[in-house]
Structures are given as structure tokens and as C-alpha cells.
Amino acid sequence: MAAALVSGWKDRRRRVFQSVFQTDFSQPTPHSTPSLGFPDQGQAFGGPLAAATVAAAATRGGRLDYHDYLQHRDGTAAPSSGPFTPRQQTTPRAGNAGAVQAAQQGRNLFGESIFQQAADQLPSAHSPTPTASFGSQSTIRAPSLPTHAQPLFPSLATAGDDQVAFDRAWHVVTARIALPASATADDSFGSLAPEPQYASQGQSSDADFYEALTLVVQADTLLPRATHTDDILAWHTQQVRSHFAQHVLPMLLACVDHDVDDSAAADKGAAQRNRAKGTRRGGRYHERHMLVVMSSIRTLEAALRLYRYGLELIIRGFHRVDKARASADAHSQVTRFRRDIHALVGNSVSAELMRSLRIVLAHLAGQTLGIPPEDDREQGARPAPPTEDDLWAMAARQQLHELVGQLDDVGLAGERFQVLFAEIMDSVMSDFIRGAYAGVWTESDARLFTFVGDTISRAGNPAAASSFCIASLSDWVENHFARLSFEVLSRIAPDATSPVTLSDVKTYQSLALARLAALRTGELFDIVLAWPSARGALDDLRATITTAPRRLQLTGKFIRALQKRLLHPGCSTLQILRTYIAIIRTFHSLDHSKVLLGHVEPCLQLYLCQRDDAIRLVVTGLLASPEEIRAARKANDAAVKQGRKMEVENDAFTTPAKDPVKAAPSTTTRQGDSSARDVSATKLVELGVLLNDASQTRRTAPEVDEDLDWDDMKWMPDPVDAGANYKRPKSEDVIGTLISALGSEDVFIKEFASIVAERLLGEPARHDQELRVLDLLKRRFGEGALQDCDVMIRDVQDSRRVDAAIRTMRQLQQFQQRQPRGGVGDGPQYHARVLSRLFWPNLDREHFLLPQPVVDQQKWYEKGYESLKSNRKLTWLNQLGQARVELELEDRTVTADCTTAEATVIYAFQEDGEEAVTKTVDELYMQLQMDEDMIAAALSFWVSKGVLRKQGEVYTVIETLQEEEATTAAAAAAAAATAPEQNTADKGDESAGSPLRPAANKKPAKEREKEAMYWQYIRGMLTNASATMPLGQMAMMMKMLIPEGFPWSNEELQDFLAEKVKEGLMEIVGGKYKLKK
């Protein structure tokens, strides 16, 4: 809005300027004024004449040609011919004009001095002239006034009479109201104040003047034959213009100039300097500009006084001449004059003055409206609506009023000022909003501010009452901003009726709200990060983000912030997820329809797809233990409390007293906090919290068409920017949203299953948490999807029971058989879990040889299991499971929880001999038949525990910490190995062969199983069908009899049989195979 005004204003300004300055300065007097025709009036004209020649000489440098031309014309042309009459040159005005030209052209010292000279001469010529030339004459009204010019213009005798009379009268008048030409100092206007001069003039001179004025004013009736007459008012206006241009402007410039150098530097340096000096409340910076403004105003005031004096004289003349006409005319004349002058002043104001004025105004307006000056702001002072008794604000307001009054008086309160004021108010509003509300996100807490009066906004805008910031802002706009505007504008234009209307106030408020919205939009990312302590800011946003374009702007801006600040490789996935949760919650509270969130989500989802650990993090977060959740909650509360403490000085009201942590000793609290922080550093505990939050899991169970629910009093139409398939969500549903962002449900469930499997195989604690999460997820995804997890959990529960049963049975047996305690039963404690192979993900079998005590335990366990569950057998998965190992070294005992593989490896170092136990990876490989990588990992585990030492390729047990060269070894390992097993219900029994074939046979387990079965067939065949059979027939029988087919070729079968022959189980007799008896 300001821009349009400015351009229009500029245009007008140009026009006004042209109208003011288009006139030629060389024509201040009427063309008709004779110069050469008044030889005896040398006093009147002589001085100026001399000055004129000098002035002409001064101009000669630049305008030589013109001057010569004028001289030339002087001699030859008729006195009244052409616009460029030579007579002009001889008048004092012409002299002045020359000086003006000189001054304007060069503004050099020479010109100035000449000008000075001319100016000095004028008053001297001025005062005697009327007495000398007209003193003896009783009247100049007589048309037959004798003139000396007559002989010079015989052909124009009668016309000349009138003309001469007019010219004389003109001269008298102009001499009287001629402006003093002084540019020494602004005081000069004061000392030359026309009042005393006016008073000192005798009555006679007054009379003379008015006589002459009458002649001049009524020239067309009184001196009808005077061909060259002029309007005295226009002349005066012109005079004023030239005087202003000539004297006042330079002085104004000087006022500014004086400070420009300073303030140009000050602009940059002032702030620092001010801060260094600690000046407060509009230090020297503003004061210096205030000085500029005030001196300019004073200069203008003096000048205007002068101009008005001349006008006053003329008007008075009018009154004398014709009261009726004057009263009608005078007013319009005066206002016109005023307008002209104001236009003149307003348009010739220098940029520097405007700059100073801007600074002064901005300072005063800011102070009035409660914005601390810059140096205070840097020290942390925030803008706040000024209270009723704020003396600084009151003083500033007073000062502003005075200033505006003065500006108005001198004509500086024109359009330019209004534009300036508008700009300043605009920036003040922005400053206030930015300063007062940036980062202020507390919830409605009206105690900090006092509201003045009752606001119209509350009645008008229901949303305003909902948010503290909005209420306070509306109040500020109404009671301070609009008030100031009103005061200033009504001072400028007192005649206008109510410059600020109620609807204007509304407009201001909506502008302010829009700015607040923009501010909050920019802050949104930080607001999200501060969730949930920034609810107040969300209230603001909710109340201000009302239109579709603003919503679009909000999401657009937020996405940009997101991409810049969050979605880059520097942020951990945890951080991103945590922020995402905050985003979901923030946006939900901002917009229940989730449309805004829908706009923001895609970029996040796209990015999260690149993060492999996202799903894992979410799942582990969901599975956070109650302890972790409790700790996280505590930490949360504490953080919120702290945040509030910082935000609100008086926290006694805001601190929730229900927090039980308070009662606990401070040390435990701190410990809890730190552990919570540790947990939250690695886990997405928030999800666990959310999962237990009842409001989160509310489902839209009854899928009734909500649009048809006539009783829903909270019904709102769908947002305008909702998509085509928009479905109104019922609850916040953070988890659902998050999961949906991680890809399909299947992926999530699969990952969930594998993580649950891992956890179930982990520490043998109770798995309540998993069960609970599973229940909740079932509600979300349905029973079927999570069946695997169900089975897994049931497996673990069952095996706990089975384990207990087997152990009791074992103990009973021992008791019955009165076996001495010891032996296998007294070995390492052994627990197993029975898993259903089909339902557990990732159960690969790794082969290695367990320590003998563990193997014994396994066998015993196997027996117990098979007696408990008939026709089922166990397949041991040795690599899954944990062991607690106690190592008794010479000087210490090391207890460690480790994997079964690690326990097996360290057990291999147990020896009774006196020799140092030293093994290489290869030796271990031979001994344990374990995968080399696993051996290496286990070794490095024990090295890190300080149990083994690596020397080249050799690992040695460190028996004593001090003595590195330990020689004796006595490591006792008590392994509590938990080796899960694979239960296959659909497989029959197997009488022969151990489940584990020797590791040398590197064939996969499945293959070995098959071979065993084929061997059974072959044995059965050769036992029953025929004692000896050729290879072909055997292959054919196999193919026919095995339901799932026999994939081997004859050669493969031959190889297999050859192996059996080698093992001594078969023999070949006459090309036929036969079992060996």
C-alpha cells in the first residue's frame, strides 16, 4: 500500500515542483518597470543598478553571451518590447536574480560574496526610497502623475502615464514587502522579524504603501492604460519561492550538513558507541537527529514568519481597498498562499532531513508504543505494551505531539510526512510483533500483562480471546497503535473527521494478526521442537491461519525448514523420528483434520525410507519397558517444569504439584533423570508412552458415516484444501501415522516379529511388555497379521513350563534313585526354550561342539522333553542363547554374560595342566568345529574383557593382571547356556544317528536328513524286498516309492552307496549291492 502511495506522491511532487520553479528567476519584477527612465531615482535604483552590474559581471563567466545580448538589446530595442527587456537588468530584483543564478550555478564563494553584497545594499536602499521618491507627493492616485519617463516615450504618452503610475506604485509596494536577503544564520530571520519593522513604520509610510498597493491591486480599473500590470500576490509568491530557494534551502542544507558527516558515520558507529557509553533511552544518536529536525523547523518557522508578514501586508491592503471583495478573497488567497508555501517546503525537503525525521519519528513512535530502543533490545529488553504510568512512553508521546504540531505548522506535515509516518508505523508494528512475541509460546497466562480497558476485539473476534498473544496484540493495536495513529493524523489534518475509524482499527488488527501468523509460521519448526511447551504459539497459529493460502504458505515454509534443518545426513534417525512425533502431535493440535500434516508428511516419509534403522527404532521404542517409560515421563515432566521456570518468572502457580518425584531424594531423582536421558538417547521411548496413552488408541470402531450424525454438535466441514479421498481422522494416532510413514504394514510386522524374536530369546525376563504391545498392535492390525508373534510368545511361555516340569522330574528321579548329588545334575544350570520352527524368523543353525558338561545337560534335557512330549524331538540351536560364565583366574574372578559361542570358546581354554593355555584360531577351529568368524568374534570379546591376550596369532589366558606372563591356568567355566531348540511336530522319530552329524560332513542339515531317510529306504529294501539288488533297480524303486520323488541321479546314488560301502555297511557282490551282516 505504501508503494502505491509513494509513486503517486512522487508524481504529484514533480508537478508541484514544476509549478513552483518553472518561473524564471530573472523576472521578479514586472516587465514594464522602467529602469533607464528614472535617472533621478538613482537612490532607489542606483544601488541595485550597481549591484546588478556586479551581478552581471558575476554571471559573465557562465552567461556571457546572454549578458552581451542583453546589453546589445539595451541600446537598440524599445523599452517595452519582448520578454527580455533590458530594463530588468537594472532592477534590484534583476540583480538578485543574477546573484541567484550565480549562486545556483556555482555556489562558489565569489557568488556568495556578491550575493551578500547585493543583499546588504537592499535594506539601505529600501528604507529611504519611499521617503525620497514619494515623500513629497501627496498622492499617487492621480492618473496624471508626472513622470520623468514621459519624454523618453512620447508616443506612449497616455499609456505611459498609467504605466508609470503603476510602476511607481509597484515599486513602492514591492520595496515594502520585499524579503530580506540574508543567509547568515537562522537568527537573521528572528532579528529581522517583520513585526517591529512593521510597527516602526510611520503612519505615513503605511498610507503611502496602501495607496500604492491599491493602485497595484486595482490596476485594471485605476490605471487602465498601463499595459504591463502584474498581480502583487503572484509576485510575492514568486518572491517567496526565490527567497526560499535562495536562502532557506541552503540553510536547511546547512542544518543537515552539519550533522550529515557525523550521522553518516554515526549510522554505523552510533549503535556501538551508544552501547559503549551506556546511554539510555534515545542516546545521542536520536538526539543528534532531533537537533537536525528542530533546527530545520526553526529555520522554516522564521522564514515562514517572514513570508507571512508580506502576505499580511498585502491582505491588509486588500482590506482597505475593498472590504467586501477582500473578505471573500483574502481567505482563499491566504490558503492558496499557504498551500503553495507548504508545497514548496514539503517538496524541497532534503533527503537527509527526511532521514533524520524518520529516525526521530521512529524513535518516538517506538517509545510511545512500548518498543525499547535498540541498545536496550540488545540487552534483552522486550517490547511490551506500555502501561498507563510509563513515564518514558508518556514523555515520548508528548514530544511526538509537539513535533508533529511544529511540523504541521512549517508545512513539513505534508503527504511526504504522512507516507513517512505510515512507513514508520508499519515498521513499528513489525518490530513490536517480532520483538514481543518471537519465541513467546507460553500458554495463555494473562498475569504478565495488564489489559487496558475492554477491547472491541473480544467481541468482534472470538478467536482472539483464545490466545494470549492474540489478545494482547489486539489490545496493543487498539489502545496504543491506533491511538497514536489517531492522534498524529488528527493533528495533521484537524478538519478531517476522525482520521482513524473503527474499521481502520479492525484493519490494523487484522494486519497485526497476519504478521503474527507470518512470525509463527517462520517459527513453526522451533515450535515443533519445543512441543509440548509451545501450545500457546499453536493457539496463535490456529487463530491466525485461517485461509487456504496461509495454510499453504505454512506448510510450504515448514517443509523448507524441515528439509534444511532435519532431513540431512547430519541428523540421526532417532532425532528425525522424535521430531516426526512432535510434528504429528503439533500439527494435530493445530489442525485436527490432519490435512496440514498430510501436506508435510510426504517429504518426511520419502526421507525415512532411506533410513534402514527407522523401523527398528520404532519397534524398540514401542517395546520400551515400563521402567524406561516411567523414567522418560519423569524426565519429560522435569523438562517441562524447567522450561516453564525459565519462561515464567513466577513459577509457583505453574509447577504441577502432583509430581511424585519431588518427594524422592534429590540424588535418586538425578540418577533417574540421567538414566532416562541415556535411554532417550538411544530409544524412542516416547512411543512407549504413547502406546500406553488411551487417547492414542481410540479407534474409529463404529464406521458410521459421520456426516450423517446429526447429533454431532462439534461437526466441522472438511477443510477446503482436503484431498479427494479425505477421511476424517478421529484421534491423534501418532503411532499409526508413524507406522504408515515407514512403508507398508507387512514390512512393519515382519520387522516387529524379528525384533520380538530377538527379545524373546534375549534375557529370560518376563515378557509382559511384548504381550501388551502385541495386544495393542493386534487391535491396530488385526489378529491374523500378528499370529506369528502370538506363537512365539506362547512358545516361550510354554517352554518355561516345560522347563520347570523337566527339572522337577529330574530332581524326583535323582531322589528316587538316591543318586549321589553331583554328576550331570550338578553341572551347569541349564534351561532351554522350545521354539516352533515354522513361526520363528531367522532360525539358522550354526554348528559347533559344546563343552561336555553342557552336552550332558542337553542329553538329559532331551530325554526329559521326549518323555514329556511324546514323539517329539529336539534339535538344538547352539548359537542362540546366553550363558553366564564365571572364570576363576589366579587373582580374580570374572563373571560375564555372553553368548553360547563365546562361552564355548572360553571353555576351550580350560585346562588342568601347569602349562599356559595358548590357542590359535586354527586350533580352536579344529577343537570346536566352529565357524572361524564366530571364533574370532568370541576371542575379541574375551580380549576386551581382559581375560585373553593376543600375541600374534596366539591367544593366552591372562591369569594375573599384574603378571602378564602368567603360566598357570585354572579357568573354571560355569555355563548357564540357554540353547533354544527346534521342535518339529510333523516329523516322526528317528532311532539311529545323532541329530548332529560330524562337522566334517559339511552338507547342510536338510541334505543330511534326506540322506538318512534314503539310507532307511535302502536298508529296508535290501532287508525285505531282496537281499541283493543292482543299482538301477534300487534307483527305480526309490523313485517309485518315495512320495515326494527321488531327485538323485544314478551317479549320485552310486556315490552315496560307495560311501556306505566305505563305512562298511554294505558290500558289492557281483555288481549287486548287499547289506553287510
Place this chain on the structure above:
Amino acid sequence: MSFLEDSQNSAPGSLQNNKLSGARKGAETGQNAAKRLQTELMQLMTSPAPGVSAFPSADGNLLTWRATIEGPDDTPYQGLTLKLGFEFPANYPYAPPTVLFRTPIYHPNVDFSGRICLDILKDKWTAAYNIQTVLLSLQSLLGEPNNASPLNGEAAELWDKDPALFKIKVADRHKDIDDE
């Protein structure tokens, strides 16, 4: 070891029940019998019972089987290997197979041509039985003959009166046969 045996003995029954329900569904004879026999063979191979084994005959006819029973310990047949022949009817398992001892055996319930007097192979047959149960029943029959209804009266008499002579008679009668 005892646990293992227990489980094995009870295993076939439960498994067979499963199979039975499957077989009843489509009671087409012939092919159903072949299929059933194939499944039984699979069971025999994957979870064999000690001391007994069976296999289709070498000519590839699934309805003709050969079986072997090891003479149980603590019986007169200890250490002997007894061969049997199975002939399955087309409507097996709704009718019992015809079982003969191919190895000459001296036993109260077996006649000299090898025919066996066993109730489950006659009127007590149900589809719940299978080759393995039959073989195991025969194995136990070797240790505990049913002397109330003997096919070989002399043997029945000797079983109680003169075990030593019985044993000698068994050894005399026994003769390992070599299949073709």
C-alpha cells in the same frame, strides 16, 4: 533309552489316526491303497521301529510286501530273522492284509505253511492298524503266543510243558531263506 522306546511305541497309533481320517474322505480302492501304502512306507522309513522292517517286493508291486522281524530277546526266537510276506487287498486298509511267515517257524499260532492265527488279521481288523502295528503285534506274539487257539497243537503244548524242547524244535524248524 527307555524313554525313547516308549515314545516310539505309541507314535504310530496317533500318526495313523491322522492318516486315517485323510483316507476315509475319498474311499476309492486300489489307488487309495497304493497311496496309503506309500505313506506307510514313508513312516516306516522315517521313524522305524526296532526289530521290524518292511518293504515292497522287488517287482515293484506295491500290494505285495516283504517284511522282516528280528526274534525278540528272551524268547525262543532270539537271534532269528523271520521273513514275512504281505498281500494287500485292493480295499486296504478297510480289509486286512494276508500275512504269511515265509521263513519256516515253529510257533503255536502259525501253521506249517506259514499262515498265522491272529485276531487283528481277521475279525478284529480295523483301518486304524497298519503294517508297523501288525509287525509289532507279531513280534509280541512270538514272545506270548495265544495257546487258546493254536494252529500248531504240539507247539502249544510244548510251550508250557517243555520250553527247552520247544526251543530245539524252533531251531530245527528255522531255516533262513534267501530271496530270489
